[in-house]
Amino acid sequence: MNHKLTPEEGEQLRKAIAQITILIAGADGNIEKQELSWAKKISQIREYNHPVALNDYYKSVGTDYDQLVSNMISDLPNDTKERTAALSASLAELNPILAKLDNDDAYFYYKSFTSFAEYVAKATGGILGFFSVSSEEKSLMSLPMITPIVLEEASEEE
Numbered sequence: 001m002n003h004k005l006t007p008e009e010g011e012q013l014r015k016a017i018a019q020i021t022i023l024i025a026g027a028d029g030n031i032e033k034q035e036l037s038w039a040k041k042i043s044q045i046r047e048y049n050h051p052v053a054l055n056d057y058y059k060s061v062g063t064d065y066d067q068l069v070s071n072m073i074s075d076l077p078n079d080t081k082e083r084t085a086a087l088s089a090s091l092a093e094l095n096p097i098l099a100k101l102d103n104d105d106a107y108f109y110y111k112s113f114t115s116f117a118e119y120v121a122k123a124t125g126g127i128l129g130f131f132s133v134s135s136e137e138k139s140l141m142s143l144p145m146i147t148p149i150v151l152e153e154a155s156e157e158e
Helices: 007-025 033-045 052-062 065-075 080-092 094-100 103-121 135-140
Strands: none
Touching: 007 033, 007 052, 007 065, 007 080, 007 094, 007 103, 007 135, 033 052, 033 065, 033 103, 052 103, 080 094, 094 103, 103 135
16 A cells, blocks of 8 residues: 555555445445445456556455445444444544645545545436436535545646
8 A cells, every 4th residue: 555554544545445335325325236336346447447556555445345345334334324424434534544645645545536436426326227316425425524635736846
């Protein structure tokens, strides 16, 4: 992962994709198999299609993604509000972790997380089962618990 992070922080960062999957897929109170399947496909695609800085990250995410999602669903509360609160609190803990990273790396993680959440939100509903986002999903897909990260411009002196 990243040499600036403790093993615990690296693990917390690694679990974020599974947490985002469950947060968005379960936002409307019903975690559908189609949403989980689509999220898995997206996470697999991202092993090959992402900024180079995230190579190791997505490889590590893919090692036990299904088991991680399954365990989290079992361990989290069944109540939608309680589950959303627990996942939101856990994802908010990424803020100090992302702050430890170089701006470019933190930005790539943040953008990857938010775009992943959007893809999961669009996984069901709408025409042919895609592209309809519930109001619950819409309120969470920007991951408001994670502080937005803006890519800083390199100074001309560098």
